[in-house]
Amino acid sequence: MMKSLIGHADQVANNAYKRLQDTAEELQKSEIPRTVVKAAQVIGMPVEDHAQISSIFERLGLKTARPRQLPHLPQEILEAIAGELDLKTRQNFALSSRRFAEAASSAVQSLTFHGAHDLQYSLTLLEKDGRTTNLSNHGLSHLTLEADNSPDSEYDKDDLKSIPAWMRESLEAVTVKAPLTAAAWDDLKTFPNLKKIELADKAGRPHNDVLEHLPADQPVLHLSMPMPDVHWQQLGRFNELKEIYVSVTPGHRLADVVSSFSLEKNKEGESNCxxxxxxxxxxxxxxxxxxxAEQISNFHENDIGDLPKKLKSLQLSGVSLSAAALEHLKSVPLESVELNHSILLSGNLLKVLLEHPTLKKLCSFSSDLKTADAQAIAASRKLVDVRLPYNGAIGDAGIRALIGNKHITHLNIAKCGGSERLLNELALNRPAHVQQIKFEL
Structure with missing residues (x-):
């Protein structure tokens, strides 16, 4: 969230534009080289680098490594400022940096919290920091609750209760991309001016256990199926339900799920919602x-014909589909395919999959993909999201090919055999067209 306060500065409304111009002038007056001022508008400092540069912050005259005190600058430039400029210039830099943050925060209309810990930490800083006056005066219209990297991550009632009154009262929309406890859902529905709650965690934890607490106007749900009778009863109140993202529970086949959608009535004799x-x-x-045996999806090639005709995403693990099955998939309007531990995918089968006419997202975790496979993926002009972690044979040549595709905006190349030199280069100079990239040094 702290990163977003400055990250939104380039999207400010017209009434904030003059403030940002004034801030740029302050930076120039502080005798910082023009390259630094330009860099502030171009590239952001990765969140994970904050802990590594605390000494730089101290030398800049800043007590703690708080990203809202700085424009987004690469670590190299921060080091240059801290190590080469005189004390007066460093003090001026610290002052103008705070003003930059003030201008940015005054224009923010939407915030994102990345997990409950980030929510608590960020709200504490907002409460203590004088710049919160700008935010509390104009309020916020939209809040996004993202998940962190923890598999057990969820927001509870205490997390939502910590949201200050001015924020609760000004919010008109909340996008939920992480699990909430039942009590947290109940609290969210008490926000006085909330007009829309968008449920967007389609790939996270299924909603079965909180069905009775969710707003009844949801058009999309994520369900674990087949379901027990109690969940069927709770599902009946969702009158605007249009789409279901289904996680098929272990031991069940696709037919067990699809049959539930074709019934006219449920087990209670009521109309099937x-x-x-x-x-x-x-x-x-x-x-x-x-x-x-438990790491392999309970999906077989003869299930291909039973796939829903409007299916957008398919996720399988340990399954290597034949060329004939992949050809059949072309008739399904899939936008996302995830084939994990698919050890036969490399080579010709991958090429058949890449011919899919509507595919935009491809994920394949630990599937023994090679450099040539990455290059084949990079040749696609349809894919925008590519995630290939733990395919160690891809190497530098494959990674460079993927990065060179200007259509790919989201990329996961963790444990893909990239050299330390290449990964350090990416850490310092993320390609402009890549919105999100994940790798491990």
């Missing part, structure tokens, strides 16, 4: 830490 909905996403739940 799923009759007019579409299955937009299918993932087959597996146990990645269990025996080999």
């Amino acid at each position: 799923l009759k007019n909905t579409e299955i937009s996403g299918l993932s087959f739940t597996v146990n990645p830490y269990g025996p080999r």
